[in-house]
Amino acid sequence: MSETGTGGPIASDETFRRLGMAAALVVALSVGAFLALLFLSGHVIPGRQLINYGLLAELAQPSSDYYGAYINILQVFLLTAVMSVICGVFVGLGRISKTPLTAGIARLYVEFFRGTPFLFQIMAIYYGVPAFFEPGTFPLTNFTWPAAIVALTLNHAAYSGEALRGGIESLPTGQMEAARSLGMSYVQAMRNVVLPQAWRNAVPAVGNDLIILVKDTSLLSVIAFPELISQFQYTYSQQFEAWAPLVLVGVFYLTITVPLSALVNYAGEVADPSRRAEP
Amino acid sequence: MGGGDDGTESETDGTPTEAETVRVASGIPYPPFEMMENGEPTGFDYDMGAAIFEEQMGREMEFLDRSFDGIISGLQNGNYRVIMSAMTITEDRKENIDFSDPYFTAYQTVAVLENSDISSKAGLRGKTVAVQKGTTGAEAADDLQTEFDGDLTVSRYDSSASAFNAVLNNQAVAVINDNTVSAEYVNQNDEELRFVMGDGVAAEQRDDPPEYLTLSIEEYGIAFRKDDDEFRERINEILATLRENGTYDDIYSTYFAG
């Protein structure tokens, strides 16, 4: 093996690049072939139409229950996105607190909500909380929505809180000290100096979590929340048709997550403090 | 789906002798009709099969676990002789297979809180009912929703336990479900739950309807190939015998409360 050679022990940069391209092509072709087979199956395999287009058209009609489910997850997403980010600020601040009690409680909170599955949390809230009441005496008669909002908020506040903590801890301590030395209180320094900068650092992680939040709404199907997966299960059990409702549900999720992901990327670029140097 | 996997040689010619083993297909688990206990199949269907084929006919029974969604094609392919799998007799299915006389009747019933003021089907209008996803109870609720011009909310849960919890937790006023399953819950929680009483479809169609309100009736039958009439008629006779001699009631009370 030559010391001056361009090739390392495994592969040269050029070989690596070609391998990467080849792998990407293979994946793209496989996916393309799969989609073609799926959407054109009626033409490819005689008598075997995987997507029932008639049913798909029916399910996509404006009067379809799928829109209600779609609006429901949009609403619960928007509401819990705002609430979990706001609560996340307090979780993040608790995590960096110098008061051991506050920091300890915040840590336990995060450990619990990151350390147990969301499915467990939603069940604990929806089935567990009413169990404290005598049968028939639980006062909230439409508990599905409150349970969904509370569970999603508690869970995702833990993640945004950690993202924000990371954003705060990546700042030089001099920022806080400079602000305090000017006479700002801890709260003033946090609000005006630390948090605005920490936010920018945290935007990619928080944005990533919001995308996961959209997908977590699917787990609400276990508490009879009328969302898209329940709609799919319903159609499937009625019609024994998998692909028509699957295609519809997939498209519905992507109409939320694709724009959201573009928004997160854009916000991440705008927020990147290193871009401040540009005029 | 369903097979071609196991030996079919003895049953493909359609003229079995009395000495042969009877192969019975069942979609395990579907308690209490069919389930596994300590690695052995058991349940209402299993016990009925044993009573019919072993006790009455004196033959061996082989109780096979087959996926329910392919179980009919397996029967048509001759992979087994009959299906005993809590299978509802429907016109659709009758196009492809034949059924024995009904050996089990399931009613769709309405269970509510003991202190509920709902006393009839009409009382459900505008309310929320809980069902288990994909069950005939869910279908009965959908039909009721149509009957009420949409003025009924149907909450769909993954299990019957969750549906009953929804009623205990004030998330729904009633569970619409099979009488057998619901009877278990109502008996276990007889301080808190009760059936809505009154006549329903059962009263229109039967001489001895149950006391509770029935939204629909389903009858389960043993499924046969279309060309197996002789065997089917023999089993219809045995079913009648089992009802007369008390065996049916014994098996029934082993698995069902109500």
Next chain:
Amino acid sequence: MNEAPLLAFENVHKYFGETHVLKGIDLGVDEGELVVVIGPSGSGKSTLLRCANRLEEIQEGEIRLAGTPLTASDADVNRLRQRIGMVFQSFNLFPHKTAAGNVTLAPRKVRGIADEKAEERAETLLERVGLSDQRDSYPAELSGGQQQRVAIARALAMDPDVMLFDEVTSALDPELVGEVLGVMRDLAAEGMTMMVVTHEMGFAREVADRIVLMADGEIVETGEPERFFTDPETERAEQFLSKLL
């Protein structure tokens, strides 16, 4: 001259865990006086300044500003800090604010001064440090010398009674040191009370009213600059000065 110093350290002890970093510091800085603190690295100079601003807590002794105990547990720290300006080696400008934004932030948020008023004042201060044409620039667009001058303007915006400087030129390219020292020289000439930690001996000798030499958490020697640099009293000071050559 007042009999009581404006900023007074009395028997100040500071520990980091087991490490005894300040071992009984007694020092007074009079109003209008410029005290330069020198000493080898690790001798406790920065810690002394940080204690005066309560960025560090002391374990024994007292620090007073115009007679008010800074270090008392019930002291109004936020109020007292407004009266003590601090400039750091690493500038610590707020990167998300313009030069003017850095200068106006504390007056607006802490003092509640109206935006326009604060802007006007920032204009004056930036002019004073020679940066009136950079008011809308972000820190990342400024040179180190410019950033440090903004940091000085930012500290001055709170009208402090005392200014603390902790090696404010150490992070600068040599050609930028002069502009910052120039601003400090002007401040001294205007009669600002200053406590300056620096390795710039030329500046110390020229501008200081008094030199304080620290070593191992103690004050080894103090004196008029001329006398201190030409005729040090202690062996420790002699050693330190000889190493500088």
